[in-house]
Structure formats: structure tokens, C-alpha cells
Amino acid sequence: MGSRSSWIRAWSAWRAEAVFSGRERTHGVSGTSGADFRRGVWAGRPSRRERRRRHAMRDPERGAISVRAAIPPADCALLHAHVEASFRMDAVRTLAPSFAESAGDVVSAVLEEASRFASAVLEPLNRAMDARGVSLAEGRVVTAPGHRDAWRSFVENGWPAIDHKSEHGGQQMPLALCMAVQELFDRNCPAFGMLPVPQRSAARLIDAFGDAETKQRWLPGLASGAAGATICISEVGAGSDVLQMRTRATQAEDGSWRIWGEKCWISFGDHDLTDTLVHCVLARTDAPGAKGPEISLFLVEGGGAQHGAVSVLRIEEKLGLHGSPTCTLGFDNAVGHMLGAPGRGLAQMFVMITQMRLAVGAMGLGMASAASDIAHGYAQERRQGGAPGNPVPIAAHRDVQRQLLELRARAELLRGLTLNTANIAEIATRSDDGAERAVVGALLQWLLPIVKTFGAEAAFDNASGAIQVLGGAGYTADWPVEQILRDARVLAVFEGTSGIQALDLVHRRVLRDRSGLDAFLAVARRDGEGTALMPALELLDDAAQRIAQADLNDANGSATPFLALAILTAAGWVAARFLALDPDLPAHAAMRAAAGYWLDRLGPRATLAHAEVLAGAAPLVHFS
Structure with a gap:
């Protein structure tokens, strides 16, 4: 399934053959009783677990091949452009010898190899893992068929080592490049990535506090x-x-x-x-x-x-x-x-907070980008409307264009924010300038709950939006987006719910110490001069001042809309930086298009979020 058109044609052909061969049951099929249909079952229909198993692309035990559409390969040139455009990447490369080596062809090679591994190894495993799950036998967990082989390949290719210190056998690549690699892996199999993340977190704890x-x-x-x-x-x-x-x-x-x-x-x-x-x-x-x-x-x-x-x-x-x-x-x-x-x-656990929250953002990014790419590919091939006998791709319709732009903008701007924050984390930890470490460290603490929550929301919203673009097809297991939706839902729950992130932002970064907000406003105003970002930043600053003057009840009631406003402006900061990129480079086209769309919509959205902040706890009087 190498091209968009080929995997869509393969899916369409199978659907047609399945209906005519009788493998697919529909309302009105002879022999199906009304009672059975109302119960949602009909004679011979396999159980949900069996249907999930059959949709695994390859069951390593049975060799079954599914027709579920593949996740299209990532655009590695675009990812490389993101890495190079990320916040102060040139300065980051001066912070460690291994960082200096992670440039140019090395970045391209790492991303391309990660993409190949994700497509060839992790995507087939993803389908088997979703279908088969895990089990408990004699007190020990047994992972899905194929998982052990995939992990062995992951280890043999050196992927666990990319962000560990060289003295422990690691490759110590810049965090931004590691986040880009994680995006590629989580794009094709987010469940697989749930093991490397705590490995890295534990390593940070042991390195910081172990003898x-x-x-x-x-x-x-x-x-x-x-x-x-x-x-x-x-x-x-x-x-x-x-x-x-x-x-x-x-x-x-x-x-x-x-x-x-x-x-x-x-x-x-x-x-x-x-x-x-x-x-x-x-x-x-x-x-x-x-x-x-x-x-x-x-x-x-x-x-x-x-x-x-x-x-x-x-x-x-x-x-x-x-x-x-x-x-x-x-x-x-x-x-x-x-x-x-x-x-x-x-207190010691906070050593790993940066890595954990960035990892959630990167996981959400992988899912959000996959959903966006699937929807774009489908919309270019699915034909509906237009002149009789000559239907047009649904991407030609304005409402579909709006939906696709929304998906693409979230993915591109989340990627930019994740990589920017990764670089900020490196500077906050490694800079020789103590004053710089303090300012950049405060900026990092401001951005972490934003990245985590934006990643969670973008993953789920993009999966839901992709289902909308695909229509009924997206609601079926023939396409990956329904699984992305299910997998993404937990991102807003673990590592601190979105509500906890909002309260953290208000209490720690506004009421207790707003130095991180001030650092963000300074950087964003410099990068956003002359763009639609500037009025939104004034709304963010005003909202923070209002919260600081409000009673605690209103401050708590306004936390979630304040986090929403912070996400809008953080993504707007990334968008303003994208607009300054060289328009003649092909890889910048998607980044600049996402930026233009986001900034065009930023004013009304920021105004609404600001108004909800000002309402405080007043609307909650209706709770009983």
C-alpha cells in the first residue's frame, strides 16, 4: 500500500467484494430477524474480541492478513525542517559534543530509519496488540504475539539509547530529536511507546539520586x-x-x-x-x-x-x-x-516531570499527525458531489477544507511547540549562564502543562475530526482512526488530568510566581511583532492579572479557560515563528499554511477564552 490512492482503492475493492460475497451483513439481509438486528447481533456474527482479532494486519500465531488501511508514512523532510526551525536549535547544539554531531545528514538518517522501523515493525504490531491485548498467566504478564520480537529489534537497533547519557551506553541526542523520533514511533504504535517512557524517567531518577x-x-x-x-x-x-x-x-x-x-x-x-x-x-x-x-x-x-x-x-x-x-x-x-x-x-519525582509531560505531548503529536494525514489522503481520493457523472474529491468542498486545515494546524503547531519546549529544557539544564538558566527554566515550567494538555486534546480532537472527514468509513475498524480515538482518550487523564494541569498553571505560574508567564510574553512578543498574536498576548496578560486579583473561588473557576487561552497563545507563538521561515523551501509550505490558518482564527478564539476567564466561578452557581 505504497500510495494514498492504492490503499484507498484496496479498501474500496475489499468492501465491495465483502458485501457481494455475503461476508458483510447489513440491515435487511435475508435471514436476519428484526429482534436480532435491534439487539445489534445477527446469526453467525463473531464476538467483538473475534472481530478485533480479525482486524489485526498480521496475527503472528495465525498469519491472518487484514485489509485495514495503513497509516501513511510520515514526511521526514517536514520533520527535519521542524527540528531545524525549533527554538534556538543552533544554541542547543553547542551544549554537548553529541548534540553538535546531531545535525544535517545525521538528523535525516535518524528520522528516516525511525520512520522505516515504525512502518515495517510497529504498525503490524499495533494491529495485533489492539486485537489481542495482553494476558495474565501464572502471575506474570504475557504480551501480545509479536511484541517480544519487535522489542528485540528495537533494542538491537539501539533505539532505547538515543537520549541516555553516553557514560551509561547511551547516544545522548538532543531532546528535540528524541521527541521527533518518539512522534514517529507513537504515530504507528502508541502502546509500544508506553515502556520506553518510564525507562527514561527511571534513568533520570537514578542518575540524579542514586549512588x-x-x-x-x-x-x-x-x-x-x-x-x-x-x-x-x-x-x-x-x-x-x-x-x-x-x-x-x-x-x-x-x-x-x-x-x-x-x-x-x-x-x-x-x-x-x-x-x-x-x-x-x-x-x-x-x-x-x-x-x-x-x-x-x-x-x-x-x-x-x-x-x-x-x-x-x-x-x-x-x-x-x-x-x-x-x-x-x-x-x-x-x-x-x-x-x-x-x-x-x-520532590525528587519532579526530576522526571519535564520528560514525562513532554512524552505525553509527543505521544499526542504522533496520534494527531497520523489522523491528519489519513484524513487528507482520504479526502483527496473520496469523490462526492460535483457534476452528475463527474464527482469531485471531497477536499474540493469548503467545509471539508476547513476540517482538514484544523487537523493540519493542530498537528503542525503542536509539533513546533513540543520541539521548542524540548530545546528550552536542554538550555534550562545545560547552559553555563546561571541567569539564563533561571529565566529559561521559568519559561519551561510555564510551557510544560500547556504542551501536555495540547498534546492530549490534539490527539483526541484530530482522531474525532478524521472520523468526521471519513464519514461512516472512519467509524469502522477498516481504518485506523477509530483506534487512534480510543488510544488517545487517556492522554487527558494520566500524568495529571487536564483539570490538574489548569490548576497547576494558575496556582504555581500565576498566583505564586508569574516569572514563567513573563518570560513567555517577552519571547512571544519579540517573535510575534506585527502579527495577530499580539492582541491575543494582551488578552493572556490581562487574564492573568484578573486572576491574581480575584478571590480563590473565581481563580479556581477560571483555571480551565485560562489554560485554553494559554494553549491558543503558545500555538500562536509557534505560528508567528513559522511565518518568518523561508517561503521558498518546500518543507516550509505546510508549516506556513498551518500558521496562517491558526493566526486568522486566533482573535475570536482568544476573545472567547478571555471572556470565560473573566466569568470566573459565576457560571458554576448552577451546580447542585
Whole structure:
């Protein structure tokens, strides 16, 4: 299925053949009773699980081939142009020798190889993972058929190592390039990417707080992909409110610690992909009767190494991401080793916040860009309307053009914002100038909840919008967009819900310290001079001042529309930067088109969001 037209023709031909051969049942088919039809079942119809299995492109156990349309390959030249256009990329390349080497042909080669791996290995796996899911056998998680082979190939090709430090066996590429690679992988199989992200997060924690022995024990394996990792924070009744946790740790005579409790929503809490598995576990270490909880961070080896002491209690049945096992883990006198200082566990977790929130943005970007490209390809080939006997592609219709521009603008501007923020993170961490680190660090903290939430919204909205463009076809499993919609829904929930991100932005970045907002306004006003971004920035500044003067009830009530306004202006900043790109370079065309559309719509949208901020909690008087 190499071209848009070929995969659409293949799908159309199969649909026609399926109907005429009787494989597809429709309302009115002879032999179907009205009662059966009203119940949504008819004689001989396979179960939902069986239908999902049949739609796997290749079931490694059965060799079944599906006709589901493929996700078109990504435009690597466009991605490369994004990397080069990202915020201060030239300055980032001066921050480390390996960064300087990640330029020109190296960037092209990395992106093209990642795209090939995603299309050839991850997309077939994505279909099998969605259809087959995971299972629990004798207390251990069994991943979908083909997952182990794909992981082995992923490791052999060095992909886990791209952003790990060179002294641990990593390649230490710039974070922006790593985010571009993640987009390519998550575009074709987001469930697969749910394992590398906690690996990288655990590596950051261990590198920051581990002693030499701990680093040597875990970091090379995490970099190579031989070791897996999880982040164990949430418990029943203690999700966003971490201080309610009940998991406890007590110190043994030999200096080690023993962990008791349960943790839930743990991605890849157990699996059969790596040789070893380490859990980063938050647990209480306060003495009974203490005034408040003392929360510390521990490393606990799992993956069968502590059979009975670390166990999988259940695997969640989920709407999407079926190939990623979401586990509830039990710790029963499990041996743990404290990482960092007692009582500092929660604060230490912030070392990985940058990477985790950027990773959610990149995952959303992968899904959003895939949905957009599928919709654009379909709209160029699907013919409807026009002169009798000579229908035109639906892309010729104005309303469809509006829908496609909306999808493309979200994807392109989210990509620009994700890469900009990745560069800002590198400068905030590595710059030799302390004053610069402070200003850029504040800017980073302002942007992180925006990137995370924009990524979540763009993924779901683009999947829904692509279904709308495809019509009834998009609602079926013959096209990938229905799976993208299911997979994307969780992005607005995990790693802090969108509501939590909004409250974080208001309380930490407006009420407590607005230095990050001021840094953003300064950069955006410089880049957006003479564009439609400028009035929107004034609305953002005014909204922040109003919130600062409001009572706490109104501030909380205005948090979500304020985050919406912040997203609009952050994307507008990216759009203003895109308009300054060389119009003669072909790769810039899509970026500039997305920018022009977004800025043309920015004024009315920002005005509405600003008005909702000013309303504060007043509309909530109707809640009972």
C-alpha cells in the first residue's frame, strides 16, 4: 500500500467484494430477524474480541492478513525542517559534543530509519496488540504475539539509547530529536511507546539520586533496553492527591527496606520483554502518629525477582492502548532500597516531570499527525458531489477544507511547540549562564502543562475530526482512526488530568510566581511583532492579572479557560515563528499554511477564552 490512492482503492475493492460475497451483513439481509438486528447481533456474527482479532494486519500465531488501511508514512523532510526551525536549535547544539554531531545528514538518517522501523515493525504490531491485548498467566504478564520480537529489534537497533547519557551506553541526542523520533514511533504504535517512557524517567531518577553502585546496577540496562522500569505512585484513593497514600516502608536491620501496599495504573507493571524490571515506588516512612506523611522513594526489583513479594493483582480492561499492560501491583514485604533522602520522594519525582509531560505531548503529536494525514489522503481520493457523472474529491468542498486545515494546524503547531519546549529544557539544564538558566527554566515550567494538555486534546480532537472527514468509513475498524480515538482518550487523564494541569498553571505560574508567564510574553512578543498574536498576548496578560486579583473561588473557576487561552497563545507563538521561515523551501509550505490558518482564527478564539476567564466561578452557581 505504497500510495494514498492504492490503499484507498484496496479498501474500496475489499468492501465491495465483502458485501457481494455475503461476508458483510447489513440491515435487511435475508435471514436476519428484526429482534436480532435491534439487539445489534445477527446469526453467525463473531464476538467483538473475534472481530478485533480479525482486524489485526498480521496475527503472528495465525498469519491472518487484514485489509485495514495503513497509516501513511510520515514526511521526514517536514520533520527535519521542524527540528531545524525549533527554538534556538543552533544554541542547543553547542551544549554537548553529541548534540553538535546531531545535525544535517545525521538528523535525516535518524528520522528516516525511525520512520522505516515504525512502518515495517510497529504498525503490524499495533494491529495485533489492539486485537489481542495482553494476558495474565501464572502471575506474570504475557504480551501480545509479536511484541517480544519487535522489542528485540528495537533494542538491537539501539533505539532505547538515543537520549541516555553516553557514560551509561547511551547516544545522548538532543531532546528535540528524541521527541521527533518518539512522534514517529507513537504515530504507528502508541502502546509500544508506553515502556520506553518510564525507562527514561527511571534513568533520570537514578542518575540524579542514586549512588555509584545503584547507577552501575541499573543505568546501562535501562539505556540498552535490557532492563524495564515503572513509576509507582498512584493508589486507590490516592491518585492526584498523593498525600493520601497508604503504602509503607520500614527499615530492616540490614539497612534495606521492606515495602507493603498496593499501587495501581502502573504501565508495563510486569511483562516478558526485558531481562529485569525495577519499580520506582513512593511509600510512607513516617512513624505512626506523625503529624503528616513522610514520603520517600524506593527502588524495588520486580519481574519475578521477588516472587510473591511483588505480584500482579490485576490487569485493567481498557478503552484503548490494549497492548500496554496497566497493572495493579501488590508489595508484600518486598525488599526496597531508598533512592535519595528520606521524606524527599515526592520532590525528587519532579526530576522526571519535564520528560514525562513532554512524552505525553509527543505521544499526542504522533496520534494527531497520523489522523491528519489519513484524513487528507482520504479526502483527496473520496469523490462526492460535483457534476452528475463527474464527482469531485471531497477536499474540493469548503467545509471539508476547513476540517482538514484544523487537523493540519493542530498537528503542525503542536509539533513546533513540543520541539521548542524540548530545546528550552536542554538550555534550562545545560547552559553555563546561571541567569539564563533561571529565566529559561521559568519559561519551561510555564510551557510544560500547556504542551501536555495540547498534546492530549490534539490527539483526541484530530482522531474525532478524521472520523468526521471519513464519514461512516472512519467509524469502522477498516481504518485506523477509530483506534487512534480510543488510544488517545487517556492522554487527558494520566500524568495529571487536564483539570490538574489548569490548576497547576494558575496556582504555581500565576498566583505564586508569574516569572514563567513573563518570560513567555517577552519571547512571544519579540517573535510575534506585527502579527495577530499580539492582541491575543494582551488578552493572556490581562487574564492573568484578573486572576491574581480575584478571590480563590473565581481563580479556581477560571483555571480551565485560562489554560485554553494559554494553549491558543503558545500555538500562536509557534505560528508567528513559522511565518518568518523561508517561503521558498518546500518543507516550509505546510508549516506556513498551518500558521496562517491558526493566526486568522486566533482573535475570536482568544476573545472567547478571555471572556470565560473573566466569568470566573459565576457560571458554576448552577451546580447542585
